[in-house]
Amino acid sequence: MRSPLPLALASLVLLWTAVAGAADAPADVVYRGGRIYTANAGDDIVEALAIRAGRIVYAGSDAGVGRFTGAATRTVDLGGRTAMPGLVDGHMHPLEGGSLLLKCNLNYEALTVTQLQARIQACLDATRSEEPDGWVEVVSWFQQNMLPAGVATSRATLDALATSRPVIVRSSFGHTVLANSRALALARITRDTPDPLGGKIAHDAAGEPTGILEDAAFEVFDTLVPKPTPAQDVAAARAALAALARQGVTTFLDAAAQAESMAAFHAVQHSGGLTARAHFAPPILPPEAGHLDAAIARIVAFRKRYDQGPIVAAPRLTVRNAKLFLDGVIAGPSFTGAMLEPYLVNAGTETEPRWQAGPSRGPAVYFPAPALKAALIGLGRAGIDPHMHADGDRAVHEALDAIEALRSALPGKDIRPAIAHDEIVSPDDFARFARLKAFAVLSLQWGKPASDTVDGLRDYLGPARARILEPSGLLAAQGAAIAYGSDWPVDPLDEWFALKVGVTRTNAADAGPKYAGRLGADPGLTRLQVLRAITIVAARELHADDVSGSLETGKLADLIVLDRDPFTIPAEEIAAIRVLQTVVGGHTVYAAPGFGN
Numbered sequence: 001m002r003s004p005l006p007l008a009l010a011s012l013v014l015l016w017t018a019v020a021g022a023a024d025a026p027a028d029v030v031y032r033g034g035r036i037y038t039a040n041a042g043d044d045i046v047e048a049l050a051i052r053a054g055r056i057v058y059a060g061s062d063a064g065v066g067r068f069t070g071a072a073t074r075t076v077d078l079g080g081r082t083a084m085p086g087l088v089d090g091h092m093h094p095l096e097g098g099s100l101l102l103k104c105n106l107n108y109e110a111l112t113v114t115q116l117q118a119r120i121q122a123c124l125d126a127t128r129s130e131e132p133d134g135w136v137e138v139v140s141w142f143q144q145n146m147l148p149a150g151v152a153t154s155r156a157t158l159d160a161l162a163t164s165r166p167v168i169v170r171s172s173f174g175h176t177v178l179a180n181s182r183a184l185a186l187a188r189i190t191r192d193t194p195d196p197l198g199g200k201i202a203h204d205a206a207g208e209p210t211g212i213l214e215d216a217a218f219e220v221f222d223t224l225v226p227k228p229t230p231a232q233d234v235a236a237a238r239a240a241l242a243a244l245a246r247q248g249v250t251t252f253l254d255a256a257a258q259a260e261s262m263a264a265f266h267a268v269q270h271s272g273g274l275t276a277r278a279h280f281a282p283p284i285l286p287p288e289a290g291h292l293d294a295a296i297a298r299i300v301a302f303r304k305r306y307d308q309g310p311i312v313a314a315p316r317l318t319v320r321n322a323k324l325f326l327d328g329v330i331a332g333p334s335f336t337g338a339m340l341e342p343y344l345v346n347a348g349t350e351t352e353p354r355w356q357a358g359p360s361r362g363p364a365v366y367f368p369a370p371a372l373k374a375a376l377i378g379l380g381r382a383g384i385d386p387h388m389h390a391d392g393d394r395a396v397h398e399a400l401d402a403i404e405a406l407r408s409a410l411p412g413k414d415i416r417p418a419i420a421h422d423e424i425v426s427p428d429d430f431a432r433f434a435r436l437k438a439f440a441v442l443s444l445q446w447g448k449p450a451s452d453t454v455d456g457l458r459d460y461l462g463p464a465r466a467r468i469l470e471p472s473g474l475l476a477a478q479g480a481a482i483a484y485g486s487d488w489p490v491d492p493l494d495e496w497f498a499l500k501v502g503v504t505r506t507n508a509a510d511a512g513p514k515y516a517g518r519l520g521a522d523p524g525l526t527r528l529q530v531l532r533a534i535t536i537v538a539a540r541e542l543h544a545d546d547v548s549g550s551l552e553t554g555k556l557a558d559l560i561v562l563d564r565d566p567f568t569i570p571a572e573e574i575a576a577i578r579v580l581q582t583v584v585g586g587h588t589v590y591a592a593p594g595f596g597n
């Protein structure tokens, strides 16, 4: 009788050979000759990567990658160029961003009145078939940046255009619309129309509406301008994905996902065009505070319908976040950020100002504290990560209190709560982020001197708070996990400018002397910190770090090749970095003209 041992041994050897053979089987693609920042735990830089079936099978030296090169392996010689993990954007609004790209888009540019008119006329001329009644929506108008500074616009600016169509121009800040006379007439806005609650209709000396409408005053257009069709949503999703691929973004979170957004990206995936990993955070709205069970059930239903399970090489849809708005924005004239101390008001005159505490600390946090705690615990039980909008220090404080309640109700459960924006945080709360394992999701580009951070804001916040505006470095120094989120299209999609500001805390050189220098007392982040914020830390925020966010054996091959090295160029030049190639799951989704592959 034969002993079973040799047989077992023989199959073991066979098995071992098979495994070892797989490990050394030829890769589909090999990158070599590069400076490849891995964003692994040691922040290692390697020379070479091997990719098979969308995954990284080797990260190391050029000498070591040779054994993965077979007859069919494609080799990319990086020629000393830098590569790094694909960018993970932990907070944006991609469907809105994509839809803006398809509209008449002024692209946040500084324009004279004549240039503004010429740009809009060009849009009109390109869509002549929509005369005489089709609405024209002009977007991304940087109203505060018109040339010369302070120049006024009115409906006459738009009435001069060669069109019969109703025209509205939306400011990039989102608080102003300029309408032509046709649009005002269709909205029935006349000299006698009263200001709506929370809105303002500007009038000229003769009492006629100028066409400038603030906040609630332009909500009337929501019902007049036709809603996008599903086909237009799909076109917007495609436009967004193309823009993201060019920037190097391989994973994103839609931070207030409507059903239309999930449906549109799902449709794009169906036709083979999903070129980034799409995460969605459907919102729970403040009126739902009274019936949270139903609200959480709605999020879970979205997950059932759209979440596609484990993240694999081909991009999928993931629904494991929910969005909660806790307040508005600290910027004037809104003052809707919930603050611990009052906003200051000028008790003096314009020439002799005397700033003192006013009556307002902003609104009550949009969810009462007990409801917010119950919401987080309920989401935690359902395995959903809460993603909170909190701009003022009281909103941030109450968000942290709710996370504390979540942690004590569900100790040890792997829930990853995030607090987005954090423009003002009480220094007493800095250390709580690390202690409670709360992610600070920051739009690093906000941390610079600009019209929204300097003009007026220093006055109504007071010097103590203005010093610590946008506290990225201060939070990081206390151990907070800083993830990057662009908040596109609140700002233009420009991840590299944002990373530059994260390091320098300065505006662009052409912003002018008014906005020269650094913002506040915050030390900013190191290059490593900003690069980790937009790769591995944001992947952790999205529960995707087991498969992405760094270039390590076994992870998915999401990577980008850059035209220069963010570690060695002057910090200001980080804004000028261009992506040469974007790869998602081993598949090239963008290549700059001239970058051979």
Ligand SMILES: [Zn+2]
Residues within 6 Å of the ligand: 091, 092, 093, 255, 487
């Ligand atoms: Zn947002």
